[in-house]
Amino acid sequence: MNNEAPRDGGQRKRDTLALLTRPAVDVWVATAGPGDTDTPQPHLVPVSLAWVDERAVIAVEETSRTAGNITSSGTARLGVGPTRDVVLLDVRLERSLLVTDPAARELAERYAAQADWDPRTAGAGYRYLVLRPERIQAWREANEIPGRTLMRAGAWLV
């Protein structure tokens, strides 16, 4: 709990972009896939994030559950920041590129410039997933729950 006044939308957007473009920032990636039964099964992993042209870019092993779930469902929910200064992004898969794909070259440079590792050094098994945000929410404490939605249907509200 704190006693700070809630931030306005403009401040939250500036803080959100500062967080998403921070060097070596990580993101929790929540995905869903079919379970052993018919019950959908949640998955959650932390990975490095790059923010490139208003897209969230992650690099994941092609055979990972995260890659499989995003590829088949087209969707993920990302959480960034400590839990009392959160940014949540509901995203859709826009592009998927092998890290060795010549078409991924500029993306790879920009990913490596922000993240603290370069998946091109990890072998051929990695893919960049380019994720387009549809909704972005940001809040710190309970007094910031009102006004937490900064983007809806892919458009900034602030």
Added chain:
Amino acid sequence: MNNEAPRDGGQRKRDTLALLTRPAVDVWVATAGPGDTDTPQPHLVPVSLAWVDERAVIAVEETSRTAGNITSSGTARLGVGPTRDVVLLDVRLERSLLVTDPAARELAERYAAQADWDPRTAGAGYRYLVLRPERIQAWREANEIPGRTLMRAGAWLV
């Protein structure tokens, strides 16, 4: 990246329990539910955690997507800690109790003793979800990926 030697299993278990029992610790709760179409939809929120008798206990609004997804699927995946010192728990729903249920009284006391809020003060719409860990993993950097599984099928391996 760091240059520290990987922790052994015993140390990871001690660190994990220290984290899970820390006052006012939060947890990322990933769940899955049916989407608008047949595609499973991921959800992710940060909430306060209490660790009671080797169970993860969260308090959520009865009408929330998190409560609905866990109730219908029986499962969730929890992420605790900064992303470079993570503990991941695959859990199953063991019990669900309204915060006003007299049978929840001891649980409520223990939840309030660890969390920094008491859902009993928030009205009748909250439930405690008691989540039994089936698998627990803990790692810091890439050198701790081997040996990251501390619990499997509900039993500590270390």
